Amino acid sequence: MINLMYLVFIAMMALNMSKEVLSAFGLMNEKLVASNTIATERNSAFMTGLEAKVGEQPAKYGPLKAKADTISALSDEFNAYVESIKADIIKSADDPEDYETMDKPDALDTKFFVSGKPTAAAGEFLEKIATYREGVVGAIRSVKEVDGQVATNVETIFNTEDVKDRDGVSKNWLNYNFEGFPLVASLTKLTQMQADVKTTESKVLSALLAGQQTLDASATNYKAVVVPDKTAFFSGEKFTGKIVLARFDAGLKPTAVEVNGKSEFEVQNGQIVLDFPAGNVGEREIKGELQFKEGDSIVKIPIESSYAVIPKPNSAVISADKMNVVYRGVKNPMTISIPGVPSVSAKAPGLKSVGGAGKYVMDVTTVRAREVNISVSGKLPNGTSVSDSKKFRIKDIPRPIGTVRGEDGAIKMSKSGLDKASIGAILPDFEFDIKLKVTNFKFKVEGQPTIPVNGGRLNSRAKSALKKAKRGSSVQIIDIKASLAGNSGYKLKKISPVIVELTN
Known part of the structure; x- marks a missing residue:
């Protein structure tokens, strides 16, 4: 009888110890849940602050926000999944707040194991862990601001490979960590897994901002x-x-x-x-x-x-806006100034001021010499006088080229095309955009007398002669006379003729 009472006493002591352990797990789980709540608020506050930084400096903090969003999305998804498992297994407890009654392993064992083998739900659990682990590790290693050791820690903490017990026996990770454990212990393990997720997220987010601040403070910037x-x-x-x-x-x-x-x-x-x-x-x-x-x-x-x-000058700056020479027959634009001098005086034959900022035009049509000298003088703000001069060559306008319907030289054209065409003259590759107006020319059809024509189109006599011309014969537009638009008194050089071969 004494021996039986002793055995009962020992059993009661073991029962009391078990209840204390269960309560300890429950209290630990509560502390982890509270800690996770604080971590969630801290991470949310960080993301809110980062969002504000993006609003202030989008170019700088926008890329960081995108990286942080990736980590947060992976963490939120996995955390919600683990929370759903906890909510599912806690249903088996009579009182979710009475940890001493949560000593049965049935809820999680039934969900994850059948005859000791993992279920589809267990496979999904392992897959979710792998997705989170690989996604976070990949994201961290692509971010230079985060220490690579953080990624290594994630790989270690969320490693699901087989483990060895203290006897050196290799066991499946899921069986080793969850099979046969009391409900409250499994809840605590799952909550600890959520805490690891929150801690990882916090480390990455902090490292992102710290990395940017380090980069900002770097001497290389x-x-x-x-x-x-x-x-x-x-x-x-x-x-x-x-x-x-x-x-x-x-x-x-x-x-x-x-x-x-x-x-x-x-x-x-x-x-x-x-x-x-x-x-x-x-x-x-x-x-x-x-x-x-x-x-x-x-x-x-x-x-x-x-x-x-404009700094203090030591010489005048005189330049033609379009060339290093001036031409007769046109108004040559000039810019004349002395650096550091507000206004200057320039003198030369045919030179005339046309406004502020040293703008002049020079008309050397009546100047017979081959060169013209431009003299410039002015005063610095301190009263010192400065002067300079420069010579420019004087050239005539180049020889114009006659055209028929805009074409020059030897061309081919139908009778009807020539009948309606206009006779013109151009100055190809000339620096000035000058319009030439044809005043008269001579029209010569092969085998027929030369016909004088006034203006820039064929007259009735020329058209009659054109009708008699044979196919393949040549028509010459010669002795073309033209005048400068705006300066009809200037005599142009002899204009080159145009030879037209009739195609019909």
Whole structure:
């Protein structure tokens, strides 16, 4: 009897110990669930913050957000799947809050095992783990901002290969971890798996932002920039200035830009492209501000600089806008200026000012010489006089070429085409777009007398002679006379003729 009572006492002690262990698992599960809730809120807050960063700097943080979305999607999907398993097996418990009654393994064993062999549900569970593991590892290894050790940890934590027990016996991962365990222990293991998912997600998200911040702070993003005390120095002066470090960020784009009253500027590789009129000669200011959005605030960075328009000259700059010579018979456009001089005086035969900014035209039609000299003078802002001169060659307009219906030289044409065609003259490859007006020409049909024609089309006599012409015979358009549009007094060189072979 004493021995029997002793055995009962020992059994009661074992029963009490078992209940304490079950309660410990339950309490651990509660703490893990609470921790997972906090991790979820933390990760959600990170994604919200990253979303705000994308709104502030889309070029910089947009790619990070896309990578974070991939990790979050994989984590959310797997976490929801594990939660569905937990919800399914907890139904077998009489009271989900009484952990001491959750000592049976039946719920998960029935779901995952039949006669010790994995079920279809078990296969799905392993497949979901593999999908999460491989998806997250692949995403992490493609992101340079995240340490590769994080991917290695994921591979280790979510490894489902066979494992060895402490006796060295190899066992199936699913059987080893879930078969025969009390319900509360399996719930805790599944919750721990969710905690590992949350921890992995948190590490990756934190590493993404930390990696971008490290990249931003890297010395490779800085360049040495020389900042002179002024942007123009005269000959004989000393150069003075500073060297500063400037950070170049291709993804950085201000919320707003304002420079000298203008607010529309192109941003290229994080650099604002300035493009506005330089203004008159002298010192000019650049003033404005850059605005960056940071959270709910706008950070304003002032812009203050200056530049000089045109440095001190040592010679005049005189150039023909279209050529290095000037032509008789046309108004040659000229630009004449002296760098650093607001206004200049230019003198030469036929030279005339046509507006500001050193614009002139030169008409040398009546100049008989072969060269013309242009003299230029002016005063610097400090009162010093400067002057210079330059010679230009004078040439006649090149010899024009006669045309029939826009064609020149020896051409083929039908009688009807020639009858209606206009006779013209052109200056091919000439720098000026000059219109020539044919005033008269001579029309010669093979075997017939030459017929004079006024204007640029065949008259009745010429048309009659054309009708008598035979197929294959030649018609000559010779002695073409033309005048310059706007300068009829200029005598052009002899115009080349056109030979037409009749095709019918």
